[in-house]
Amino acid sequence: TVLIIDFGSQVTQLIARRVREAGVFSEIVPFQLAEEAFRRIQPKAVILSGGPASTTETGSPRAPQIVFEAGVPVLGICYGQMTMCVQMGGTAESSDHREFGRAFVQVEKECPLFDGMWAPGQRHQVWMSHGDRVISLPEGFEVFGKSEGAPFAVFGDPTRKMYGIMFHPEVVHTPDGAKLLQNFVHKVAGIEGDWSMAAYKEKAIETIRKQVGSGKVICALSGGVDSSVAALLIHEAVGDQLTCILVDHGLMRKNEAADVVTMFREHYNLPLILVDAVDRFVDALEGEADPERKRKTIGRLFIEVFEEEAKKLGGAEFLAQGTLYPDVIESVSFTGGPSVTIKSHHNVGGLPERMNMKLVEPLRELFKDEVRVLGKELGLPEHFIGRHPFPGPGLAIRCPGGITREKLQILREADAIYLDEIRKAGLYDAIWQAFAVLLPVQTVGVMGDGRTYEFVCALRAVTSVDGMTADFYHYDMSFLGAAATRIINEVRGINRVVDDVTSKPPGTIEWE
Numbered sequence: 001t002v003l004i005i006d007f008g009s010q011v012t013q014l015i016a017r018r019v020r021e022a023g024v025f026s027e028i029v030p031f032q033l034a035e036e037a038f039r040r041i042q043p044k045a046v047i048l049s050g051g052p053a054s055t056t057e058t059g060s061p062r063a064p065q066i067v068f069e070a071g072v073p074v075l076g077i078c079y080g081q082m083t084m085c086v087q088m089g090g091t092a093e094s095s096d097h098r099e100f101g102r103a104f105v106q107v108e109k110e111c112p113l114f115d116g117m118w119a120p121g122q123r124h125q126v127w128m129s130h131g132d133r134v135i136s137l138p139e140g141f142e143v144f145g146k147s148e149g150a151p152f153a154v155f156g157d158p159t160r161k162m163y164g165i166m167f168h169p170e171v172v173h174t175p176d177g178a179k180l181l182q183n184f185v186h187k188v189a190g191i192e193g194d195w196s197m198a199a200y201k202e203k204a205i206e207t208i209r210k211q212v213g214s215g216k217v218i219c220a221l222s223g224g225v226d227s228s229v230a231a232l233l234i235h236e237a238v239g240d241q242l243t244c245i246l247v248d249h250g251l252m253r254k255n256e257a258a259d260v261v262t263m264f265r266e267h268y269n270l271p272l273i274l275v276d277a278v279d280r281f282v283d284a285l286e287g288e289a290d291p292e293r294k295r296k297t298i299g300r301l302f303i304e305v306f307e308e309e310a311k312k313l314g315g316a317e318f319l320a321q322g323t324l325y326p327d328v329i330e331s332v333s334f335t336g337g338p339s340v341t342i343k344s345h346h347n348v349g350g351l352p353e354r355m356n357m358k359l360v361e362p363l364r365e366l367f368k369d370e371v372r373v374l375g376k377e378l379g380l381p382e383h384f385i386g387r388h389p390f391p392g393p394g395l396a397i398r399c400p401g402g403i404t405r406e407k408l409q410i411l412r413e414a415d416a417i418y419l420d421e422i423r424k425a426g427l428y429d430a431i432w433q434a435f436a437v438l439l440p441v442q443t444v445g446v447m448g449d450g451r452t453y454e455f456v457c458a459l460r461a462v463t464s465v466d467g468m469t470a471d472f473y474h475y476d477m478s479f480l481g482a483a484a485t486r487i488i489n490e491v492r493g494i495n496r497v498v499d500d501v502t503s504k505p506p507g508t509i510e511w512e
């Protein structure tokens, strides 16, 4: 096992993911719990994550000293590098010259981390995000790479197998980063890579069985890939102790509820109950414009409906959800972790404090594309696994401004046409996620010989690997023109269409 100590970076889970890709199991613990975890797990290597703090602030987080004294290989990333430097006897200061985003590392010396990819004298692109910098190295450490803002961009002590790097190797914007982490795990720490998604599945099943015992589980099935994979996994683990419930909250895409029911009942034979809660949700959301309140309201009602259904089934103790890691990290300050809340994802942050069911979330550690691999492992068909992600709060967060039944209906129609055009153009699989957004503004148009005053529809499409970062999809103008024409012609209530060309960051994928 590789132990990853989390100092609150938004991308810590990507480190775990890269280590998994190198075929090695890893566990993430917040720095406050790291000492106990280190003693319990006895890891073969430790990685210290980045984080928002500065080592120069009093009371800023530290790694437990035992990590540096136990003789295991250690890799410090960004803040992890800084705290390693300071804890080993070096010094750091906060710097005026902050580096964010793309930077270049100048390789100074051969280093096992660079094995098979970087040679002295070369420059390589990396992704930086830091404010502090190293002033003096701890004894026994030497420099392997520099950057413009960081003369100690890569340092280490090969004898003790401890390395620190200023940039983030875990993000895709450091093109050789995955290989660098692989080198740390395989070459520096000498750990063999024999872990796989099949092994993950077995372990997940075991964990579910342990957690659930002989209890009953109900699963919030939405028809999306995540909840479907979660349901199949739990079904494999505990069989008929599982009942799936699909809540039609009136915020789904066109025909979605009916399609999902058909598929799961007919093809998978999973016990599935369809709850019609459209009025309950839409009445509660009527006129609501605040994104966080929308999410919280939906989260609260969701749980209420589930508790009622659970009672009807004679009391289930567990509620299963297909929560993924990006949902967790972006809500993590809610659960007391060290990073900042961007959105309260309804399946994590909206849960009322006193919920009567315990959560089963077998996908909490995974990213979307890993869930797809797991889905294949569980026998789900390709076309289903390839479906675009759809958020729990559904169309509510694609309808900025006050929600009304009418606007939801307009949005649903526009979205269906947009996706239909994408499929017909053969673009569906090239796009990670595409959807329409109905803007709360009306603009003037002319149709036939008359004046129109109707809503604006925005088209969103992004490419992404994991939902954490995303690029807007570069459409051909003729495609956009055709889709816009169809939407305006066929949907009453929309007379103008615009395309969203924002990437993430600085935007998020959804509009709310």
Ligand code: XMP
Residues within 6 Å of the ligand: 326, 327, 330, 343, 344, 345, 346, 347, 389, 390, 391, 392, 393, 433, 467, 468, 504, 507, 508, 509, 510, 511, 512
């Ligand atoms: P953002 O908008 O944060 O979205 O860039 C990243 C990915 O997460 C999806 N998303 C959600 N999924 N419950 C979910 O199950 C939610 O509350 C939620 N909010 C966003 C979003 O569609 C995108 O794929």
